Amino acid sequence: MNDIHWCPICGQRATELHHRVFRSQCKPLENCKLNHIYLCQTHHRGTQGVHGTKGHKLDRLLKLQFQNNLELLWDKQYLTREEIKEVLQISDKALNRLLKTLVKVKDKYIREEVIRACMGGKLIIE
Numbered sequence: 001m002n003d004i005h006w007c008p009i010c011g012q013r014a015t016e017l018h019h020r021v022f023r024s025q026c027k028p029l030e031n032c033k034l035n036h037i038y039l040c041q042t043h044h045r046g047t048q049g050v051h052g053t054k055g056h057k058l059d060r061l062l063k064l065q066f067q068n069n070l071e072l073l074w075d076k077q078y079l080t081r082e083e084i085k086e087v088l089q090i091s092d093k094a095l096n097r098l099l100k101t102l103v104k105v106k107d108k109y110i111r112e113e114v115i116r117a118c119m120g121g122k123l124i125i126e
C-alpha cells in the first residue's frame with residue numbers, strides 16, 4: 001500500500017515527489033530520501049511552485065531546509081565515509097561520485113565541503 005503524503009506548504013494531498021537539490025545539480029542524491037519531499041501539483045509545477053516561473057523563493061526555502069538538516073545531522077568538522085553514507089543512505093557508487101572531487105584530511109572529509117557537494121556546489125546563505 002502506498003503512503004499518503006501531505007504538501008508541507010498548503011496541507012493538500014501531495015502526489016508529486018520533488019528533489020530539493022535537483023538531479024541536474026547533484027545526481028548522486030537522486031535516491032537520497034533526505035533530499036526528497038512530496039508536494040501537491042500546485043507547489044511542484046504551478047506558477048508559484050518550485051518548477052514554476054515564480055518558484056525561486058520556494059525552491060530556495062526547500063534547499064535551505066535540506067542544508068540545515070545536513071548541518072544538524074553532521075555535528076562535527078570532519079566526517080568519515082561511513083558517517084556520510086549513514087546519513088545520506090545512498091549506494092556506494094553514488095557516494096563515490098559525490099566524494100570524488102573532495103580532498104581528505106587524515107582520511108576524513110571536511111563537513112562544509114561535503115554539504116557543499118550535496119547542495120550541488122553552492123551553499124545557501126540566509
